Amino acid sequence: MGFYHLTRSSLEDALPRLLGKVVQSRMRVVLRAASRERVDALDRHLWVYEADSWLPHGTRADGNPAMQPIWLTEQVENPNEATLLVLVDRACDDDLASFARVLDLFDGGDPEAVEAARERWRARRAAGHKLVYWRQDERGGWEKAREEG
Numbered sequence: 001m002g003f004y005h006l007t008r009s010s011l012e013d014a015l016p017r018l019l020g021k022v023v024q025s026r027m028r029v030v031l032r033a034a035s036r037e038r039v040d041a042l043d044r045h046l047w048v049y050e051a052d053s054w055l056p057h058g059t060r061a062d063g064n065p066a067m068q069p070i071w072l073t074e075q076v077e078n079p080n081e082a083t084l085l086v087l088v089d090r091a092c093d094d095d096l097a098s099f100a101r102v103l104d105l106f107d108g109g110d111p112e113a114v115e116a117a118r119e120r121w122r123a124r125r126a127a128g129h130k131l132v133y134w135r136q137d138e139r140g141g142w143e144k145a146r147e148e149g
Contacts, residue, residue, distance in 0.1 A: 001131050003131065004104065014140070018103070030078050033091050084102070085102045131146075131149055
């Protein structure tokens with residue numbers, strides 16, 4: 001399970017790059033946010049984040065989850081049979097064991113988000129998960145800073 005500490009870029013800037021790598025590797029992903037409004041905002045953003053880029057994704061409003069390599073939701077579900085779960089905005093994480101890999105992204109500029117991430121780290125460590133902490137370097141790339149389990 002990876003914790004991704006956003007310190008150099010916003011979620012909206014970092015997320016398309018991470019999801020692009022996922023799509024290139026042919027993995028399927030469920031991206032879970034904390035609210036329907038946030039899902040809708042991320043859905044709109046993924047259509048327009050760059051003029052010449054596009055990430056195939058869908059939401060409940062689009063239907064056909066089996067056809068979507070990236071499924072955006074606020075619910076505990078895996079309708080596209082994803083192996084990767086991406087959590088943003090402290091989204092519900094009741095089904096971690098049903099995914100091969102989990103990424104938990106949090107905003108390093110928000111003290112409450114950082115503290116909540118620390119609490120999730122402690123809870124997941126206590127539950128026996130293997131944990132890796134990633135932080136952004138000066139260029140916005142990712143460097144492994146800690147590993148447990």
